[in-house]
Amino acid sequence: MPTTTIAGTQVEVNEEGFLSNPDDWNETLxxxxxxxxxxxxxxxxxxxxxxxxxxxxxxxxxxxxxxVSTQLGLPVKQLFTMFPGKPAKKMSYVAGVPKPKGCV
Incomplete structure (x- = not known):
């Protein structure tokens, strides 16, 4: 796995830049x-x-x-506003978890 330095921390990422190990995530990252x-x-x-x-x-x-929409009571439209373009992919990236299945 490739490694990169983000916010002064060296982490393993996949080919798309997502964390390889979600346990490496913290709020600074x-x-x-x-x-x-x-x-x-x-x-x-x-x-x-x-x-x-x-x-x-x-x-x-x-x-x-x-x-996410159902559990948090947020309209999908609001998710697109919060994370423009590809909200599922972007939310997952920021949260340090894999992108959802079926996400391009």
Whole structure:
């Protein structure tokens, strides 16, 4: 696996830049990942990231946009506003978890 230095921490990443080991993630890395994709983190962003991480740990896979929307009561349209373009991929990247199955 390739390694890279993000926020002064050397981490293993896959070919798309996602963390290879979600346990390596911390809020400093999350903040830097967000900055790298042009997202400014708010309390709502952090609530979403924490949900993604907790759900990933309990379910063994990254939640889909639909699951995030349903579980957090956030309209999918709002997820696209918070993480423009490809919200599922970007949310997962910032949260340090694999992108959801079926995500391009």
């Amino acid at each position: 999350g903040t830097e990942f967000a900055r790298l994709i042009g997202v400014e983190m708010s309390e709502e962003h952090w609530r979403l990231v924490k949900f993604l991480r907790e759900d990933y740990k309990s379910q063994g896979e990254t939640p889909t946009l639909r699951r």
